[in-house]
Amino acid sequence: MEFFPGCMIHNRYPGIEKSIYYVFSVLGIEISPLEGSSCCPAPSITKSVSEEMWREIAERNLNLSDETIMTACNGCFTTLLEVGSEIGKDVRHFAEFLYRDVGIEEIRKKVSKKLNLRLAAHYGCHFFRPAEKKGVDSAERPKILDELIKAIGAESVNYRTKNMCCGGGGGVRAAATEVARELLEMKLEGLKEAEVDAIVVICPLCLFQFDTGQKELEKEGKVFGIPAIHYAQLLAIAMGMDVDEAGFEAHEIITQELYEKLLMGES
Amino acid sequence: MSLNSCIQCGTCIASCPSGRITALNTRRIIAEFISSGKKVEERDEIWFCVTCYACQERCPRGIEITDTLIEARRTLVRNKGLPGRLGYAFTFLMNHAALVPAREEHVELRRKLGLPIYHAQFDEKAKEEVRRIVEKHAGSVVRWSSSPAA
Ligand code: SF4
Numbered sequence: 001m002e003f004f005p006g007c008m009i010h011n012r013y014p015g016i017e018k019s020i021y022y023v024f025s026v027l028g029i030e031i032s033p034l035e036g037s038s039c040c041p042a043p044s045i046t047k048s049v050s051e052e053m054w055r056e057i058a059e060r061n062l063n064l065s066d067e068t069i070m071t072a073c074n075g076c077f078t079t080l081l082e083v084g085s086e087i088g089k090d091v092r093h094f095a096e097f098l099y100r101d102v103g104i105e106e107i108r109k110k111v112s113k114k115l116n117l118r119l120a121a122h123y124g125c126h127f128f129r130p131a132e133k134k135g136v137d138s139a140e141r142p143k144i145l146d147e148l149i150k151a152i153g154a155e156s157v158n159y160r161t162k163n164m165c166c167g168g169g170g171g172v173r174a175a176a177t178e179v180a181r182e183l184l185e186m187k188l189e190g191l192k193e194a195e196v197d198a199i200v201v202i203c204p205l206c207l208f209q210f211d212t213g214q215k216e217l218e219k220e221g222k223v224f225g226i227p228a229i230h231y232a233q234l235l236a237i238a239m240g241m242d243v244d245e246a247g248f249e250a251h252e253i254i255t256q257e258l259y260e261k262l263l264m265g266e267s
Numbered sequence: 268m269s270l271n272s273c274i275q276c277g278t279c280i281a282s283c284p285s286g287r288i289t290a291l292n293t294r295r296i297i298a299e300f301i302s303s304g305k306k307v308e309e310r311d312e313i314w315f316c317v318t319c320y321a322c323q324e325r326c327p328r329g330i331e332i333t334d335t336l337i338e339a340r341r342t343l344v345r346n347k348g349l350p351g352r353l354g355y356a357f358t359f360l361m362n363h364a365a366l367v368p369a370r371e372e373h374v375e376l377r378r379k380l381g382l383p384i385y386h387a388q389f390d391e392k393a394k395e396e397v398r399r400i401v402e403k404h405a406g407s408v409v410r411w412s413s414s415p416a417a
């Protein structure tokens with residue numbers, strides 16, 4: 001299996017990659033970096049310029065390997081899965097692979113430090129949509145991430161804006177930043193009521209929107225202070241990885257309280 | 268399904284996060300296309316779509332709404348260039364094989380975590396391959412959109 005990092009993981013949140021290698025070594029599954037891979041490229045915005053460009057760059061990436069390609073980003077997953085299905089390549093997303101191939105029972109067995117946290121699952125639109133191309137989980141009633149959260153001993157808390165988009169997709173963050181920020185604020189309002197320790201994502205672009213976006217909102221005097229982390233980081237820590245290997249230096253919003261809970265585990 | 272099969276039920280706009288705070292209104296876009304032939308690619312507000320695909324998945328007529336907006340953007344880009352910071356993003360893609368390139372601090376963190384540095388941005392041959400593809404399909408649009416005059 002080869003790991004496709006994409007720009008967001010390779011160039012912004014390498015702690016996600018570190019965590020994935022840790023998780024796979026605990027699970028006894030071989031995985032190595034897909035060398036020379038570029039931007040996937042991001043589906044909606046690249047298709048907004050040229051569909052041929054989108055397909056050709058994706059094909060170049062896919063043709064670097066004959067093995068299964070593993071992603072941990074909803075954008076990379078969309079691009080590589082859609083183009084990969086046209087040219088016979090096997091593409092997986094970390095979260096659905098864990099759920100469907102490894103299984104919740106097996107994950108539970110490998111958890112050495114239960115994390116007794118209140119967590120808010122955020123799937124990200126492109127994990128399951130468009131459904132006929134993805135076929136991984138129900139878009140209206142998804143359950144994969146909720147189950148994965150429970151497997152590490154945490155609670156997956158329901159919240160009012162659970163099904164809402166983070167607001168960062170489709171090029172809106174770059175094309176109209178104020179719209180992305182306003183959507184994020186709506187999403188966070190619902191999250192605030194639920195009083196969670198953190199938002200759990202399975203896409204680094206959602207992570208970026210939650211994390212950097214909150215920093216931007218703070219400049220407008222709107223403070224939420226809700227950390228966002230990728231499920232890979234959480235699972236690796238629950239499987240015994242040192243918290244300082246999770247690359248939280250790259251995150252803007254990490255509370256001392258969360259850090260300590262991750263350090264201690266269930267007490 | 269063609270836009271003409273729309274029954275104006277409003278499910279799309281009721282599902283649309285951006286529609287709650289911006290001028291983006293998919294139901295109206297389709298209504299005006301049908302009644303007066305106003306083209307989707309004449310509307311700048313389609314840049315407010317976060318491509319969540321909720322409208323497309325829920326449309327009872329199976330209209331490919333999101334994909335229609337993305338397709339219309341291509342014409343908008345040819346006519347008006349890329350909006351906001353998108354021009355820079357594609358300049359990065361052309362020059363660094365990354366819509367989001369790494370800076371020194373990101374490379375540092377990878378080193379600290381003991382991770383290899385293997386993105387095409389750091390591989391001259393791979394980077395050149397990607398640059399050629401971007402140049403072929405979008406070179407002029409990218410240069411135009413990221414020039415100071417745009
Ligand atoms: S959901 Fe479909 S049928 Fe209903 S208004 Fe929107 S495009 Fe028309």
Ligand code: SF4
Nearest residue numbers: 283316317319320322
């Ligand atoms: S895909 Fe775009 S138009 Fe459709 S619901 Fe989402 S944001 Fe609105």
